[in-house]
Amino acid sequence: MTPKSELLMVDKLSVSFGGLQALKDVHLNIQEGQIVGLIGPNGAGKSTCLNTISGFVKATSGKADLLGQNLIGLKPFQTARLGISRTFQHTSLFADVSVRENFRRSLYSQHGQRIRDVDGHIKELCEKVHMTGMQDMIAGNLPYGAQRRLAIGLALACNPKLILLDEPAAGMNPSESKELVRIMMNLREEGFAILLVEHDMKVIMNVCDKITVLHHGEVLAQGTPTEIQENPAVLEAYLGTRRETHA
Numbered sequence: 001m002t003p004k005s006e007l008l009m010v011d012k013l014s015v016s017f018g019g020l021q022a023l024k025d026v027h028l029n030i031q032e033g034q035i036v037g038l039i040g041p042n043g044a045g046k047s048t049c050l051n052t053i054s055g056f057v058k059a060t061s062g063k064a065d066l067l068g069q070n071l072i073g074l075k076p077f078q079t080a081r082l083g084i085s086r087t088f089q090h091t092s093l094f095a096d097v098s099v100r101e102n103f104r105r106s107l108y109s110q111h112g113q114r115i116r117d118v119d120g121h122i123k124e125l126c127e128k129v130h131m132t133g134m135q136d137m138i139a140g141n142l143p144y145g146a147q148r149r150l151a152i153g154l155a156l157a158c159n160p161k162l163i164l165l166d167e168p169a170a171g172m173n174p175s176e177s178k179e180l181v182r183i184m185m186n187l188r189e190e191g192f193a194i195l196l197v198e199h200d201m202k203v204i205m206n207v208c209d210k211i212t213v214l215h216h217g218e219v220l221a222q223g224t225p226t227e228i229q230e231n232p233a234v235l236e237a238y239l240g241t242r243r244e245t246h247a
């Protein structure tokens, strides 16, 4: 097997909001076609990390590159052009129009008039997020899980190399989150890389190749799902308390 190339490289990334240090010397690597989980207690800095990589928040210091191209200081539209796409904790759909229209607007905003075969693209995107047959439904009337899948579909419309997902399983029932896991696995098969912030440990442990644990803005541990589950510092800081809560 040929080794996969390094896609995202984050090194010594720090972010301060006034006196509050939200990220401190964070390092993180993602290879092409990898799913990397970013976990940690509330306020650990997970969303800030996604926001900094995608250009919504300015880094105080440190490095972040996508395929060797610097991301620091870029605006969100510029990181999107380089191949980074992001979903948010609260979905931002056009709720009062159809699924097809959501995709159409997203495709035109990314590709402008250059885009050809819009219907073909929409069909393909619907297949990727298991929404075939839902094109005429009004987005706001979709079941919650389907709305979250649509948000991922819209993120795919700009043909990203790396997708940043912020709590995609939040509010999903168990069958919806299982379907989400299948979608992410298929995206990985197709070569997309995913950086996944998620509180649902079942989703994280099922789908991630590697996990980074943040605690108070710092990297507490990195490793495979098994290594993370067995790491005493992680158990104490995070998983241990979660296990008790869900026992």
Ligand SMILES: Nc1ncnc2c1ncn2[C@@H]1O[C@H](COP(=O)(O)OP(=O)(O)OP(=O)(O)O)[C@@H](O)[C@H]1O
Pocket (backbone or CB within 6 Å): 017, 020, 022, 040, 041, 042, 043, 044, 045, 046, 047, 048, 049
């Ligand atoms: N724009 C901002 N201005 C000031 N402080 C912020 C800002 N964004 C985040 N913070 C603070 O930075 C810290 C990290 O927040 P962040 O949202 O990244 O954590 P998180 O790990 O994503 O948490 P959660 O799991 O609750 O979403 C928190 O203390 C938060 O209050």
